[in-house]
Amino acid sequence: xxxxxxxxxxxxxxxxxxxxxxxxxxxxxxxxxxxxxxxxxxxxxxxxxxxxxxxxxxxxxxxxxxxxxxxxxxxxxxxxxxxxxxxxxxxxxxxxxxxxxxxxxxxxxxxxxxxxxxxxxxxxxxxxxxxxxxxxxxxxxxxxxxxxxxxxxxxxxxxxxxxxxxxxxxxxxxxxxxxxxxxxxxxxxxxxxxxxxxxxxxxxxxxxxxxxxxxxxxxxxxxxxxxxxxxxxxxxxxxxxxxxxxxxxxxxxxxxxxxxxxxxxxxxxxxxxxxxxxxxxxxxxxxxxxxxxxxxxxxxxxxxxxxxxxxxxxxxxxxxxxxxxxxxxxxxxxxxxxxxxxxxxxxxxxxxxxxxxxxxxxxxxxxxxxxxxxxxxxxxxxxxxxxxxxxxxxxxxxxxxxxxxxxxxx
Ligand SMILES: Cc1cc2nc3c(=O)[nH]c(=O)nc-3n(C[C@H](O)[C@H](O)[C@H](O)COP(=O)(O)OP(=O)(O)OC[C@H]3O[C@@H](n4cnc5c(N)ncnc54)[C@H](O)[C@@H]3O)c2cc1C
Numbered sequence: 001x002x003x004x005x006x007x008x009x010x011x012x013x014x015x016x017x018x019x020x021x022x023x024x025x026x027x028x029x030x031x032x033x034x035x036x037x038x039x040x041x042x043x044x045x046x047x048x049x050x051x052x053x054x055x056x057x058x059x060x061x062x063x064x065x066x067x068x069x070x071x072x073x074x075x076x077x078x079x080x081x082x083x084x085x086x087x088x089x090x091x092x093x094x095x096x097x098x099x100x101x102x103x104x105x106x107x108x109x110x111x112x113x114x115x116x117x118x119x120x121x122x123x124x125x126x127x128x129x130x131x132x133x134x135x136x137x138x139x140x141x142x143x144x145x146x147x148x149x150x151x152x153x154x155x156x157x158x159x160x161x162x163x164x165x166x167x168x169x170x171x172x173x174x175x176x177x178x179x180x181x182x183x184x185x186x187x188x189x190x191x192x193x194x195x196x197x198x199x200x201x202x203x204x205x206x207x208x209x210x211x212x213x214x215x216x217x218x219x220x221x222x223x224x225x226x227x228x229x230x231x232x233x234x235x236x237x238x239x240x241x242x243x244x245x246x247x248x249x250x251x252x253x254x255x256x257x258x259x260x261x262x263x264x265x266x267x268x269x270x271x272x273x274x275x276x277x278x279x280x281x282x283x284x285x286x287x288x289x290x291x292x293x294x295x296x297x298x299x300x301x302x303x304x305x306x307x308x309x310x311x312x313x314x315x316x317x318x319x320x321x322x323x324x325x326x327x328x329x330x331x332x333x334x335x336x337x338x339x340x341x342x343x344x345x346x347x348x349x350x351x352x353x354x355x356x357x358x359x360x361x362x363x364x365x366x367x368x369x370x371x372x373x374x375x376x377x378x379x380x381x382x383x384x385x386x387x388x389x390x391x392x393x394x395x396x397x398x399x400x401x402x403x404x405x406x407x408x409x410x
Contacts, residue, residue, distance in 0.1 A: 190343075
């Protein structure tokens with residue numbers, strides 16, 4: 001029985017061997033967190049890219065200023081010494097039962113007491129758009145780098161986080177950039193149309209053409225087809241979102257409708273005797289404060305492995321697993337965005353600051369004082385305040401009238 005009262009292969013069945021599937025941020029951090037917590041047993045790390053773990057955010061933000069990947073050994077002191085590392089051996093299947101787990105690859109089988117799934121997410125590419133680029137790996141970044149520059153025409157499908165970041169970087173390098181977004185505003189899926197629309201003017205100021213409410217029907221050599229016209233392009237980047245990379249699991253685990261692996265607050269997959277855990281973009285975590293927290297952002301992949309390691313080793317504190325607030329950031333089109341919490345579509349949004357400049361958006365439960373999320377744009381003080389607000393055991397509560405007056409966020 002674990003310290004937090006949940007059953008698991010801990011005190012009564014100590015974990016002596018762990019396979020970590022996925023050698024990205026969440027996988028590398030799982031290895032690091034287990035070792036930091038004193039785990040001395042056998043560790044196997046399976047990867048699919050043939051590269052040691054590296055960081056993805058620089059792939060867009062530093063697309064043209066950095067050619068080598070930002071290795072996690074340099075960025076986060078990840079040390080894989082003593083780990084059985086197989087960077088080009090993707091897992092192809094999983095079996096688990098009450099006594100152990102087995103992970104299959106094309107080369108063999110890896111048995112262990114427990115497995116941590118960290119296979120992340122893959123970019124969505126609509127059927128038939130084979131000629132389009134995506135941006136998820138170092139190899140993707142290298143291909144995209146070769147497609148931008150003065151005199152080159154780049155069409156980006158999707159004004160989400162990655163589309164916006166690449167648009168700014170490519171336009172600054174002299175690329176002729178058009179962003180085509182099917183929704184009513186940039187970032188509308190993540191932030192809602194009202195807040196997303198506040199970012200629309202940033203595009204023209206950065207020299208980027210933005211078409212909202214416009215659907216790309218097809219990607220062809222030489223451009224994209226819209227409903228009534230064609231847009232010529234030397235390269236097309238599809239940035240319409242990602243899907244959890246769970247296909248390799250077959251029917252071994254139940255999956256949520258979006259393909260993610262739902263886990264409890266300790267990152268354990270229910271019904272697996274505590275032997276199967278999932279972290280990072282693949283996982284959707286149960287949070288006391290935020291409900292179901294989907295993957296998709298760097299901070300989750302950084303922090304969830306510590307929770308998973310504590311679950312495996314029975315090291316949660318008396319209050320149970322840590323419950324970090326969802327956090328994301330983005331540098332796009334000359335602006336710095338940071339958000340804590342999870343906005344909900346039905347929330348009331350209150351703005352403070354200058355909606356045409358530096359502003360903060362606060363998502364309230366409808367008609368109430370409970371805050372679900374805070375987004376600060378170019379307002380570092382509000383970022384620091386939001387971090388403190390979301391550090392407590394409950395969701396923060398704020399007075400809307402005081403908030404709109406633009407006094408310090410408390
Ligand atoms: C260009 C870009 C910019 C980003 N910028 C930001 C940002 O500014 N802020 C932010 O909060 N987040 C950002 N993110 C998101 C952030 O990088 C991810 O949330 C984070 O990388 C998730 O880590 P992960 O380890 O869960 O998944 P991943 O990083 O996707 O790593 C999963 C790894 O598992 C491997 N794998 C897949 N299938 C298998 C298999 N069957 N067997 C073995 N290995 C497998 C994959 O090849 C991959 O290497 C960005 C992402 C990208 C792509």
